[in-house]
Amino acid sequence: MDYSYLDQSHLDSILEIENESNPFPWTEGNFKDCLDKGYYSLALEDKNKFIGFAIMAISTDESHLLNIGINKNERGMGYGEKLLKKMIIAAEVMGSKKIILEVRLSNKTAYQLYKKLGFEEIGIRKKYYRLPEGREDAFVLSKSLKRDLISKFFFSSD
Numbered sequence: 394m395d396y397s398y399l400d401q402s403h404l405d406s407i408l409e410i411e412n413e414s415n416p417f418p419w420t421e422g423n424f425k426d427c428l429d430k431g432y433y434s435l436a437l438e439d440k441n442k443f444i445g446f447a448i449m450a451i452s453t454d455e456s457h458l459l460n461i462g463i464n465k466n467e468r469g470m471g472y473g474e475k476l477l478k479k480m481i482i483a484a485e486v487m488g489s490k491k492i493i494l495e496v497r498l499s500n501k502t503a504y505q506l507y508k509k510l511g512f513e514e515i516g517i518r519k520k521y522y523r524l525p526e527g528r529e530d531a532f533v534l535s536k537s538l539k540r541d542l543i544s545k546f547f548f549s550s551d
């Protein structure tokens with residue numbers, strides 16, 4: 394398995410996942426904006442095949458997981474969990490106090506993955522996601538992070 398930073402060459406593969414996963418998917422422009430803004434964004438490949446992606450805005454206070462997706466045919470094989478663990482480590486190394494994210498109330502798969510990795514519900518954003526008819530609420534989930542990695546790498550005396 395190989396991780397790399399997301400770039401323009403991954404856009405077609407990302408859009409394929411995104412379009413298949415969401416009734417109102419992010420556009421190519423949305424993904425390009427994330428790349429332009431320099432968000433922490435990883436691509437996961439296995440034997441040169443694109444498997445999935447994750448995008449996170451990192452901040453020392455609160456990092457925000459903005460999107461994550463795995464190829465439809467490769468779901469349920471542990472890739473999403475591995476990718477999310479990398480995002481958590483990245484936020485920890487940068488000294489974030491926590492990671493927050495939104496997830497549709499109906500997205501049980503993603504919800505289970507987040508709960509498995511220690512995210513907890515902290516609220517609901519009403520009508521956060523568009524649907525073909527109406528809108529759907531989102532759970533807001535948060536995971537508190539240990540701050541020992543930042544101390545180890547940046548705040549030690551040597």
Ligand SMILES: CC(C)(COP(=O)(O)OP(=O)(O)OC[C@H]1O[C@@H](n2cnc3c(N)ncnc32)[C@H](O)[C@@H]1OP(=O)(O)O)[C@@H](O)C(=O)NCCC(=O)NCCS
Pocket residue numbers: 414460461462463464467468469470471472473474475495496497500501502503505506507509
């Ligand atoms: C959500 C997503 C990223 C999960 O990735 P994945 O590679 O399929 O997940 P994994 O195989 O790593 O599974 C990890 C955990 O997720 C949960 N999970 C995975 N598939 C599940 C399913 N079909 N039903 C319930 N929980 C599931 C389980 O807790 C699982 O742990 P377990 O195997 O010990 O039970 C993937 O399903 C996806 O791309 N979905 C479409 C896009 C999306 O919804 N993104 C999230 C937006 S908030």
